[in-house]
Structures are given as C-alpha cells and as structure tokens.
Amino acid sequence: MSKKPSAKEREDSQNTGHGSKFGRKKEDAIAALLTQRNIEEAARAAGIGTRTLIRWLKIPEFDAAYLEARRAAVSQSNARLQQGSSAAVSTLLKVMVDASTPASARVRAADRILEHAKQSIEIDDIQFRLTALERSFQPPGKD
Numbered sequence: 464m465s466k467k468p469s470a471k472e473r474e475d476s477q478n479t480g481h482g483s484k485f486g487r488k489k490e491d492a493i494a495a496l497l498t499q500r501n502i503e504e505a506a507r508a509a510g511i512g513t514r515t516l517i518r519w520l521k522i523p524e525f526d527a528a529y530l531e532a533r534r535a536a537v538s539q540s541n542a543r544l545q546q547g548s549s550a551a552v553s554t555l556l557k558v559m560v561d562a563s564t565p566a567s568a569r570v571r572a573a574d575r576i577l578e579h580a581k582q583s584i585e586i587d588d589i590q591f592r593l594t595a596l597e598r599s600f601q602p603p604g605k606d
Contacts, residue, residue, distance in 0.1 A: 489525060492516055493532050552576075 488511060495505035496516075506516040519525045558564050559572040 489519060489528075492519060493525075493529050496529060497532055497536055 488509060492505065492509040492511060495508040496502070499505040499508050502516055502520075503513050506513040509516070520529070555572045555576050559569050559576065561569070564572075
C-alpha cells in the first residue's frame with residue numbers, strides 16, 4: 464500500500480525533472496506574473512491558488528527566477544526604447560526648429576535636448592572615470 468505524497472513532497476517534485484529548476488506550473492506562474500495585473504489574476508492564469516503563488520514568491524529560488532524574468536523583460540523594453548531614440552531626437556529637433564510650432568513647445572523641445580545632452584556628457588564622464596579606476600586596481604601585466 465503506497466502512501467499519498469505530502470504537500471511538501473508534491474512541491475519538491477515540481478522542482479525537479481526534465482533538467483529544469485522548476486516545474487511547469489512554476490514556469491507558468493512566472494510567465495503569468497509578468498503578464499497579469501495582479502497576483503490573483505496571475506494565479507488564476509497559471510491554474511494555481513493565490514495562496515500557493517504567494518507562498519512560492521517566498522521561496523528564494525522561485526523569487527530569483529521571477530526577478531531574472533523581470534530583468535529580461537525590462538531589458539527587451541530598453542532595447543526597443545534605444546531603437547526608437549534616433550526617431551525621437553529627430554522629432555525633438557524638428558519641433559524645435561519649426562517656426563509654425565508654438566513657442567512653448569519649441570522651448571520645451573530645446574530644453575529636453577539640452578538636458579539629454581548634459582546627461583549624456585555626465586554619463587560619458589562617469590564611464591571614463593570608472594574605467595580609469597578599474598585600470599588603476601588591475602595588477603601589473605593584466606590588460
């Protein structure tokens with residue numbers, strides 16, 4: 464006579480198999496957390512209870528996997544923003560020089576261009592200084 468597995472044993476069994484760190488339900492839960500408006504909707508979409516999802520979020524491995532998935536999603540969004548930055552600059556420049564545009568919009572466009580140019584120089588300066596610091600801490604002969 465075989466005994467029924469405990470809740471802990473069932474959860475542990477979801478963490479193993481097929482070379483993945485998590486079971487299919489946990490992967491579905493992470494995907495749902497990324498696409499749904501709240502935990503309740505995410506749990507429903509993943510086919511699990513809300514309390515189960517809340518409990519999983521307290522598991523360090525699950526939380527780390529969720530954080531990594533969020534980072535990947537934000538990274539993709541940032542890449543798309545960077546792809547559109549050239550068109551955005553062109554739009555700001557066109558607004559700034561178009562005499563038919565209201566003066567307030569032209570001033571705002573000019574202000575944004577100057578602010579972004581200043582930030583870009585500051586970032587470049589910080590990167591230059593950081594690189595110099597990193598080089599100063601490298602042992603001799605390591606380049």
